[in-house]
Amino acid sequence: MPSPLPRIVIVGGGFGGLSAAKALGQAPVSVTLVDRRNHHLFQPLLYQVATAGLGAIDIAEPIRRILRRQANTTVLLAEVTGIDVTARQVVLAGGEHLPYDFLIVAAGAGHAYFGHDEWEAHAPGLKTIDDALEIRRRILRAFERAELAGSDAERRFWLTITIVGGGPTGAELAGAIAELARHTLAREFRRFDPAETRILLVEAGERILPTYPEPLSRKAQVQLERLGVEVRTGAIVTAVDAGGVDLGEEQVPTGTVLWAAGVAASPLGASLGAPLDGQGRVVVEPDLSIPHHPEVTVIGDLASVSGAGGAIPAVAPAAIQMGRHAAAGILRRIDGGEPEAFRYVDRGSMATLGRKAAVAVIGRAHVWGLAAWLSWLFVHIFFLIGFRNRAVVLFEWTRSYLTYSRSARLILEHPAPEEPEPPSPPTP
Amino acid sequence: MPSPLPRIVIVGGGFGGLSAAKALGQAPVSVTLVDRRNHHLFQPLLYQVATAGLGAIDIAEPIRRILRRQANTTVLLAEVTGIDVTARQVVLAGGEHLPYDFLIVAAGAGHAYFGHDEWEAHAPGLKTIDDALEIRRRILRAFERAELAGSDAERRFWLTITIVGGGPTGAELAGAIAELARHTLAREFRRFDPAETRILLVEAGERILPTYPEPLSRKAQVQLERLGVEVRTGAIVTAVDAGGVDLGEEQVPTGTVLWAAGVAASPLGASLGAPLDGQGRVVVEPDLSIPHHPEVTVIGDLASVSGAGGAIPAVAPAAIQMGRHAAAGILRRIDGGEPEAFRYVDRGSMATLGRKAAVAVIGRAHVWGLAAWLSWLFVHIFFLIGFRNRAVVLFEWTRSYLTYSRSARLILEHPAPEEPEPPSPPTP
Numbered sequence: 043m044p045s046p047l048p049r050i051v052i053v054g055g056g057f058g059g060l061s062a063a064k065a066l067g068q069a070p071v072s073v074t075l076v077d078r079r080n081h082h083l084f085q086p087l088l089y090q091v092a093t094a095g096l097g098a099i100d101i102a103e104p105i106r107r108i109l110r111r112q113a114n115t116t117v118l119l120a121e122v123t124g125i126d127v128t129a130r131q132v133v134l135a136g137g138e139h140l141p142y143d144f145l146i147v148a149a150g151a152g153h154a155y156f157g158h159d160e161w162e163a164h165a166p167g168l169k170t171i172d173d174a175l176e177i178r179r180r181i182l183r184a185f186e187r188a189e190l191a192g193s194d195a196e197r198r199f200w201l202t203i204t205i206v207g208g209g210p211t212g213a214e215l216a217g218a219i220a221e222l223a224r225h226t227l228a229r230e231f232r233r234f235d236p237a238e239t240r241i242l243l244v245e246a247g248e249r250i251l252p253t254y255p256e257p258l259s260r261k262a263q264v265q266l267e268r269l270g271v272e273v274r275t276g277a278i279v280t281a282v283d284a285g286g287v288d289l290g291e292e293q294v295p296t297g298t299v300l301w302a303a304g305v306a307a308s309p310l311g312a313s314l315g316a317p318l319d320g321q322g323r324v325v326v327e328p329d330l331s332i333p334h335h336p337e338v339t340v341i342g343d344l345a346s347v348s349g350a351g352g353a354i355p356a357v358a359p360a361a362i363q364m365g366r367h368a369a370a371g372i373l374r375r376i377d378g379g380e381p382e383a384f385r386y387v388d389r390g391s392m393a394t395l396g397r398k399a400a401v402a403v404i405g406r407a408h409v410w411g412l413a414a415w416l417s418w419l420f421v422h423i424f425f426l427i428g429f430r431n432r433a434v435v436l437f438e439w440t441r442s443y444l445t446y447s448r449s450a451r452l453i454l455e456h457p458a459p460e461e462p463e464p465p466s467p468p469t470p
Numbered sequence: 471m472p473s474p475l476p477r478i479v480i481v482g483g484g485f486g487g488l489s490a491a492k493a494l495g496q497a498p499v500s501v502t503l504v505d506r507r508n509h510h511l512f513q514p515l516l517y518q519v520a521t522a523g524l525g526a527i528d529i530a531e532p533i534r535r536i537l538r539r540q541a542n543t544t545v546l547l548a549e550v551t552g553i554d555v556t557a558r559q560v561v562l563a564g565g566e567h568l569p570y571d572f573l574i575v576a577a578g579a580g581h582a583y584f585g586h587d588e589w590e591a592h593a594p595g596l597k598t599i600d601d602a603l604e605i606r607r608r609i610l611r612a613f614e615r616a617e618l619a620g621s622d623a624e625r626r627f628w629l630t631i632t633i634v635g636g637g638p639t640g641a642e643l644a645g646a647i648a649e650l651a652r653h654t655l656a657r658e659f660r661r662f663d664p665a666e667t668r669i670l671l672v673e674a675g676e677r678i679l680p681t682y683p684e685p686l687s688r689k690a691q692v693q694l695e696r697l698g699v700e701v702r703t704g705a706i707v708t709a710v711d712a713g714g715v716d717l718g719e720e721q722v723p724t725g726t727v728l729w730a731a732g733v734a735a736s737p738l739g740a741s742l743g744a745p746l747d748g749q750g751r752v753v754v755e756p757d758l759s760i761p762h763h764p765e766v767t768v769i770g771d772l773a774s775v776s777g778a779g780g781a782i783p784a785v786a787p788a789a790i791q792m793g794r795h796a797a798a799g800i801l802r803r804i805d806g807g808e809p810e811a812f813r814y815v816d817r818g819s820m821a822t823l824g825r826k827a828a829v830a831v832i833g834r835a836h837v838w839g840l841a842a843w844l845s846w847l848f849v850h851i852f853f854l855i856g857f858r859n860r861a862v863v864l865f866e867w868t869r870s871y872l873t874y875s876r877s878a879r880l881i882l883e884h885p886a887p888e889e890p891e892p893p894s895p896p897t898p
Contacts, residue, residue, distance in 0.1 A: 080610065080614060080881045081879075097525045098880055099880050102880050104658075111657075116660040116661070118614075119614035119618070138618065138620070171882065182508065186546075190562075192566070230535060231534070233544070430866075430869060433865065437861065437862070437865075451508070452509055452530050453508045453547075455598075
């Protein structure tokens with residue numbers, strides 16, 4: 043009888059977990075990937091779902107479909123409630139225990155409200171498809187409420203949209219909302235002009251896109267202002283409630299507040315017993331394993347890795363590289379080899395700011411305007427998963443470029459509450 | 471000063487309300503269309519959203535976008551809470567009153583559970599996009615639960631899907647679910663074969679598709695059985711709960727129950743003070759107005775109309791014809807003319823039953839198999855609203871025909887509960 047295959051469990055089907063699973067697809071191992079959602083999400087385009095430019099299905103693909111040809115891989119839709127590194131088991135919400143020989147934790151990050159969790163109800167963040175649909179609902183609903191408003195003050199309230207956080211997510215949201223208000227919705231309302239919409243981008247630091255070189259931050263701000271976005275740097279949000287945001291020097295009545303300011307690592311990191319950094323991320327060894335447990339690897343946004351070039355950013359390419367490195371490290375270990383240190387290859391970063399404008403760092407080059415925008419289009423179409431999604435997104439963007447239309451202007455209601463589960467599994 | 475334009479209020483943006491609004495677009499009147507959703511829905515393809523074949527945005531279009539070029543028309547997203555035919559006002563949930571000179575009520579219908587409203591939580595119906603997304607979530611989740619099941623009985627529970635009601639909606643759902651299980655999901659699970667799925671179509675009458683000629687009902691049943699659907703006619707559902715359905719002779723443990731059995735007219739009909747029929751529909755005069763109120767017209771699924779050829783069916787073409795008739799009647803009345811009786815032109819009906827099979831009545835001809843299926847495709851692409859939707863749906867269907875794939879296999883969670891509203895409109 044052959045010896046049983048080494049069991050590898052991967053927690054999370056984002057960029058990191060999926061690239062690890064793919065890298066293990068042909069190896070003589072047994073892989074189980076667990077995610078609490080059934081789909082892999084192309085997060086760089088999530089802001090387009092939130093602003094009605096793309097549909098949810100255009101940027102999400104079922105994980106089990108992506109991995110269906112890997113006969114050695116099982117995909118489970120389940121919430122991981124704990125990890126027991128001593129017993130080498132992952133515990134699922136239903137009670138099932140998944141024993142492992144090697145574990146890859148790629149559980150990512152959520153929103154952080156800096157100790158003000160009560161702000162979340164008034165200022166949703168953008169991490170999941172459900173977040174994006176909720177933001178889309180609030181933005182589109184705000185314009186509908188403006189059409190129904192009984193006073194000018196109420197109309198101004200609904201026509202003010204505040205985005206907290208001037209990183210790539212906040213800047214891209216602000217640009218897309220400006221295009222929506224100024225172009226897509228033009229001539230669709232009878233009681234106001236959507237171009238009156240006030241879009242406020244609030245950043246606590248001294249410039250937006252703080253991880254970009256300073257000249258590109260300045261160009262990004264100019265471009266957003268050209269679209270009609272009011273950029274407020276050095277402004278601290280001291281309160282968020284149903285009436286609006288408080289910026290200290292100014293109280294802004296605003297019908298819609300979006301949160302793009304803080305990120306908190308998944309709480310699963312804490313269950314590993316390894317040291318955490320200030321953002322709750324797991325501080326890993328150079329080979330991405332945790333201290334005393336070479337069989338446990340942490341990758342993606344949950345990992346705190348310092349290389350020769352400083353901290354590694356929480357971006358998709360870094361997660362993908364870590365996933366491949368983790369898979370290769372496990373296979374090397376199974377063959378009796380020694381792990382290698384992870385080395386991040388930075389190929390650049392880019393953010394789009396409305397139509398025909400973007401900023402990008404490609405290698406050592408700074409690119410902006412139309413050239414950056416075209417690079418952005420090409421890169422995002424190229425890396426999207428699935429022929430269908432590439433074709434549909436290319437179609438939507440071409441159409442949107444020609445007509446300013448946005449196809450996904452659908453306000454969904456809240457579905458019915460979860461129906462009760464069967465009290466116990468039925469007996470035969 | 472010119473005399474003010476006649477005010478026409480339309481309640482509902484479905485097929486009936488929208489066709490009335492379009493027919494009034496160039497007339498010297500002031501039109502207000504109110505709907506509680508922001509989109510017009512192409513309901514004949516709703517079952518494809520529920521079975522992951524199409525995305526929500528492919529069959530829904532913002533009403534205000536469709537009517538944006540009609541300068542005489544205002545669109546409001548609001549719930550109508552009442553109609554005061556004496557004061558000639560429509561009352562909106564926010565408190566606003568819309569006075570009218572002419573009113574068109576096209577509020578449609580919802581689900582009926584025959585006095586068992588407690589079944590709804592366990593057996594969702596299919597009328598709105600939110601319904602479709604909830605059904606999609608339950609179907610896809612059932613397969614995920616089957617992969618996690620701890621026993622064979624639990625797996626069989628999740629792999630049993632019961633559809634109550636053998637009309638067009640039930641039959642189309644059953645066929646599409648059978649294709650999903652037998653083809654789309656093949657080879658994606660490791661612990662069971664999705665082809666084992668038991669799909670039960672329960673019909674209380676003696677044949678499915680009871681409004682179709684009997685030979686077509688028989689052909690439809692044969693086609694569904696060929697796809698693996700178990701058709702149970704003459705079977706009454708006596709109970710539905712979290713454990714399954716009770717058919718009297720048999721208790722069926724079933725993880726997913728879908729409701730396609732009963733329709734109830736909108737409760738708004740009752741506020742008109744006109745006679746209602748057994749299904750709660752408003753019994754209208756031959757010209758579609760209500761007794762004693764020639765200025766109030768009821769159309770679409772909410773109207774109970776008997777013509778020379780018997781009752782008019784609750785289908786999209788009938789609603790569209792009624793909408794045009796109502797608009798023309800109002801314009802004639804404004805010009806001092808007399809109303810005419812509505813005459814329904816029946817151009818046929820069709821239902822699709824999986825791949826390459828459908829049944830259709832076209833004029834006096836009975837059509838089935840591939841010919842009916844191709845007619846169905848052509849008609850549905852042709853009548854879809856919007857170039858984008860036609861292009862994307864044609865693309866999805868071609869791709870699905872070639873590969874059996876279904877693009878919209880996304881399980882959405884329930885979004886966060888509604889955030890609290892601002893306590894009162896902010897004062898300037």
